[in-house]
Amino acid sequence: MASNKTPTTSRPGRSLLVLLLIFITLGATAVLQSASSVRLGLDLRGGTSVTLQPRIVPGQKGQVTTAAIDQAVSIIRQRVNSLGVAESEVTSTGTGTNRQIVISVPGDTGRRIVELVGQTAELRFRQVLVSGAAGIAPAPTASASTAATPKPTAKKGKSAPRTAATATPTATPAATPTPVATTPAPTQLPAGVTPEMVAKYNALDCTKAINRQGGGGDEANAPLVACDRSGTSKFILAKAEVLGSQISGASAVLDQQGGGGWMVLLNFNGDGTTAFANVTSRVVSLPAPQNEVAIVLDGLVVSAPRIISAITAGSAQITGSFTQIESSDLANVLKYGALPLAFDRGEVQQISPTLGADQLHAGLLAGGIGLLLVLLYSLLYYRGLGLVSVGSLAIAGSLTYLLTLVLGKSIGFTLTLAGIAGLIVSIGITADSFIVFFERLRDEVREGKSLRSAVETGWVRARHTILVADSVSLIASVLLYFFAVGGVRGFAFTLGLTTLIDLLIVFTFTKPLVTLLVRTKFYGGGHPLSGLSPDRLGAKIPVVRASSTAQSSVQEA
């Protein structure tokens, strides 16, 4: 009766062959791709990851578009590639405009990468209207001059030479290396400076790091109150006249004249050359500080050289006591252009290789112990059948390993700590499929069926349960993958992957193997250690060997 129900499912040889073919294909792919090791995530081998979120400026929500984010990703990728660190990655996760950009760079580049990718790199050239010392003026007056007046305080004394050094010979040949640390106070407010701006300027304390974060988003067509990068001066600046997009090239060069520091050499395109010539020729005859042109990067003044004569050659220099690395990073950032959006650093994570190795070991150790415990338990409880689950888990394990190798090469799958956790959890889910099958099988034996027919009827019932239960597990991992960020995705991916592997193994290995095993004397005869002994299971009718052969002859027919 049972064998009538399930005539087709019993072709163990063919299923095992399918599995073997899958193994050979995967193995061959891995060899062809020369994928010899699993790609490990940064949390397992050390490195820095930065997650950037588009900053939604109030009233400018429409700016954050898919195209803008795509553009930002490609710009950031160019910047990161300019570092030359192998296996750096820039990806965007999420959907539509609700996306994050994730930058992962292995190794010890930590701080450099954070600065490099975070800046919007909006470069602007603005005429200086008012400038002065960084701190809040002790006696603010309506005039902007107070702050600008040199005060022989200790603080000032310290900062003045530094400013002199930073803002030296800039705008090309004509600009002479004149210190511009302090400037004579303008007698009245220059054109375009409103009292509100003066109030804002007076209140700004550039000695506080919090006011020197920059971050871009400044309006090109409006005046700007800004600090300089080192926190020694503050400025009121006119609207931008030359933009970063008008730069055709940038390179880091050693400044031969100005004391051997590094600087960035800029070349303008046609528009840029004209615009820069215009602004320099206009301000050259004005009184200080209005004869200075500030180079503003992401809302912070990098330098503000005084213009001695109009510059029409179409090039400029940015100096600012840069190190070689800083100047080449800045040149790269400028070369690849400004980001179309401002970004907030959602998360910055820096993991040393030591911690990475520790986490990897702990993950592998936990997995090993967990697997061992599961194997011991199933051997103790299911005896001979336990060997089947040991074999199935071993096959599942090697299939998972091969897949992570192949997927690492083909779709860039990286194994993270959360991913390892997903793998370990999946041991339980995979083993459960065997348990469902074994329990059904034993139930059928209890019903008094012969072992061979019990395998088939038990399988038909177990199959349904396994399919439905694994579907739920798959739905969970797919949804987790699409909705979650960061580590959760790695977890969802491995969980989904192993659920699929589980289905494959149960269908092409566990079931066929059990079918084959019950044909042997040890299992088929219900040996006490086989885990299928009818006596031990308390079957109602003791299974006689003869009856089981009779059943199977029907089956095989």
Next chain:
Amino acid sequence: MSSSGSLGSKLYRGEVSIDFIGKRRRWYAFSGLLILISAISLGVQGLHLGIEFKGGASFSVKKAGVSVAAAEKALASTGIKTEVIAQTVGSDKVRIQTGVITNLQSEAIQDALAKEFQVNRDTIDTQVVGPSWGADITHKALYGLFAFLFVVVLFLSLAFEPKMAISAIVAVIHDVLITVGIYALVGFDVTPATVIGFLTILGYSLYDTVVVFDKVRENTRGLTGGSRMTYSQAANHAVNQTLVRSINTSLIALLPVASILFVGAGLLGAGTLKDLSLALFVGLATGTYSSIFVATPLLASLHEREPAMQALARRVAAKGNATTKSSVEGAEVFAGVSAAAESHSAGATGPRNQPKRKTKKKKR
């Protein structure tokens, strides 16, 4: 293990039957109490959120002889005013958590720590999280949660029936509420890894429930045609039949999770592995409980309201007398009933055995 084998067979045939469904009010009350405690502790204490959710930074220095005092001294030297929690992990590691700080401040702290402990700055493990980041991942997790529940209700309604879908979802929500409650009560840190754990519990709890429901469905198929047992009795029998599987599955799922928990907590101290496995550990336990004590009784309650099932219950009641009823409701062990004495047809499925036992008892 042979004893469990025979226990399994007794459970299967209904010789040993634990009354999960008949005493459902007791389980409902118990779960209700747990949920109440969870709600109160959530309301009073709230969840202890990690820096990933509220923003902040964390620094870990690994070096022999590190101390909390030295770390606090280094932090104080930066002059940054923020809440600081420093703790040692194992013997050679100190972990410092701060409130929301800027990137510049984070660099200053790294420098100060590197100087204080005489280590290379790049060996300090750092995590800086912006204040809005947590809200963002929380929203995503919630969207994921609702999408998941919706899809699963649809799927289970198609694969099984809507009432099973509802019962399964109620059980899942029950699990998450209690797990979150335990987190609030004990004050464990909630990190993204914990959220992964919670979400996995959803999947796992459903998985467990699905296996039990599959058996319930098998046992209750064509039930209304006869008058042998009520829906509740058939469902209860299914729970008992899958009890061994539930226990085995839970144990096997808990073994690797426990090993992550102990290895993770022991070797690494705080971190992804510990947070994840702790949530899983708590959740797996409640998940197993709810599939037996909440989901199936609820399913039975829902079905017993149907007119067809009420009619069936009346027929069953009319057929049996007071003595028969006790065999279903009591948690007694009917070990005395000899299995071999019963006649048996080869194709019989589990539930048919139970009425046979009843008829036998009636004769007594």
